[in-house]
Amino acid sequence: MKILILGGDGYLGWPTAMYLSNRGHDVHVVDNYLRRKVHAEAGSGSLTVIAPDLATRVGAWREVTGKTITVTEGDLTEWSVVEQAFREFPPDAIIHYGEIPAAPYSMKDRRRCVLTQYNNVINTLNVIWAMNEFAPDAHLVKLGTMGEYGTPNIDIEEGWLEIDHNGRHDRLPFPKLPASFYHCSKVHDSTNIEFACRVWGMRATDLNQGVVYGIETEETRLDARLATRFDYDEIWGTALNRFCAQAVIGHPLTPYGSGEQCRGFLNILDTLRCVELSCLNPADRGEFRVFNQFTEQFTINQLAELVQRAGKECGIDVAINPVANPRVEKEGHYYNAKHTRLLDLGLEPHLLSETLVEHMFDVISANRDRVRTEHIMPRTTWRSGRMIRADEMTPRQARPVDELVRD
């Protein structure tokens, strides 16, 4: 299968490229190194040492495995880049990781908010138009996020909801309450892609992914030059990855607020298998298919306690010091998100264990001198504007504070 991977230099994009190349697919990756540039601008970076560019990565891959991954270095918001990639490599499937994925980044200031939405929405529109022109039968596998749904007070279904209202019925897109301007950008993408499926008969699978953890895959372990990036800072690092880095360097774990926020999580190995399963079982023509891509739900406190227990096993004394929540979000809420469709396709989850966390400790320990501690504590707040006072709130807006549903 000819598979085009957009964002192929990223934390997930690069391991996905190797994983699919290793399984006999013809893989072409596109990336403009935006993540590397933004890190350089901020003075932060990957904990792991990664090869300097895609040419080095695919060269090492060829040397180690004899397999070829081809590369376009370019920005998908430029039509000429997208057009050339689709002309030179007409794909059967497009795996689209090529977006700015950080909620805090999008909330930091206007410039970063606009860049996030501009980059994500415009490059996805370009991909939609390119598919329509050059690869109308291809299948778009788009990475979305569970954060598009937010925390509604009802079960979260996989993308669509059967609704009975005033005696009539329809199946409609699941309502979204995105959690940041970044999450909004993913909702915009879903809206555009659902429209293109409905009107142009495009095939698409929207993978609403949970929070990914893990450092290594079968392929990254083959050679040091094949390592993938690992972010542990307040902007790009996600909950479990960040906690593991904090544990290793002796920094207290920093749950935000009460720590009772509940989310879906998955191992990086399951991400690779999920996108593979999606490619091997494409959506029908005209179908906008949504899978909730995670394997387990945890509260942030549960993660922190797991890391603390794993630390004890390794002789590391891990403290937990909650910090004031820099985000505006419900801290106690109902959360029950369905995630059966990828299991139905054959996913066999790698569930989270202390053993996995201890293994992450080992990899982090080997790189502990590279941790820049000044990037760990949250400095980005959702409340960049004037704060809303409780007495200014409408009953509707006050509700999340009043009804702390804990099921």
Place this chain on the structure above:
Amino acid sequence: MKILILGGDGYLGWPTAMYLSNRGHDVHVVDNYLRRKVHAEAGSGSLTVIAPDLATRVGAWREVTGKTITVTEGDLTEWSVVEQAFREFPPDAIIHYGEIPAAPYSMKDRRRCVLTQYNNVINTLNVIWAMNEFAPDAHLVKLGTMGEYGTPNIDIEEGWLEIDHNGRHDRLPFPKLPASFYHCSKVHDSTNIEFACRVWGMRATDLNQGVVYGIETEETRLDARLATRFDYDEIWGTALNRFCAQAVIGHPLTPYGSGEQCRGFLNILDTLRCVELSCLNPADRGEFRVFNQFTEQFTINQLAELVQRAGKECGIDVAINPVANPRVEKEGHYYNAKHTRLLDLGLEPHLLSETLVEHMFDVISANRDRVRTEHIMPRTTWRSGRMIRADEMTPRQARPVDELVRD
């Protein structure tokens, strides 16, 4: 009240500016003449003769009424323009018409699609950030569209839907099935604005407007230089306005497809009153309020027949020649959209009548030599890509064709 009108040179923006100035408000308008430029590029234009720029318009307004409207000529996608407007004119209310409003334009090709979403999403993000920084207590009155909802098989509520699901309940954003990439851009705006209300305590009213008809208002009639634009072409002209122009020049009316598509409509006079009512009754802090802004539902065939009857009264023989539908849309469908909230605030609708249509004929007749007939027939198709064949459709996608619900 200090009211900032974005898109103040447009079909609705300019009459709104005069209407509110006439009622004692302090009005500042912003526009970059994008609509005029796009018309110039296409060789099309307004049926009515309009003043060449905002300076001429507000000069005539001052001369005729003694009242002052101030102006910024600039592009709201540029932060410096937005920042300066908010610094120099800190508003109590912002009426945001400043978007590219044409479904066919957004479907014509990739460039126009991207321009539509770029312009609409980015300039609205700039407005949101400017409000947060310079006018956190101000009220955003944002023009959305009924086309965001599409044609679901359930009653359309005003922006929010009470949902019972698996024994639990929540009030969530009404699911959207937008009808074009333009309509998608308005959904994106709604998503961003709802988020800003929820997280920053912004005040916003999203006016999901139906199709507007009419040429004149109390203020445009005061002086020829105060006329507003009137589009009748396939890209910018809307159903009733286009039919009236066709009738006057002896062109057959052109319903698309079966003509059984049902939509909400309103008189331009009611648009002015609705935005005024919204400004005078602002949303609460943190409230994302949605009003469905139309007064009557009609099928396209009902409009065509009304124009035909009005023609008979005036001695004009009006033919109706349906054309193949250039859009991808359901032609027979359930449609029942609620629209009580503006009535509750005091809206007294100007309902559609043959008399109104005959009056539109008079204004159009006076300008009939300006009609460029080559821009009337639809040349923009929603099916710019490869067509989807019925046998490739999934059951879900085929459903709209199978279930022609007619209530």
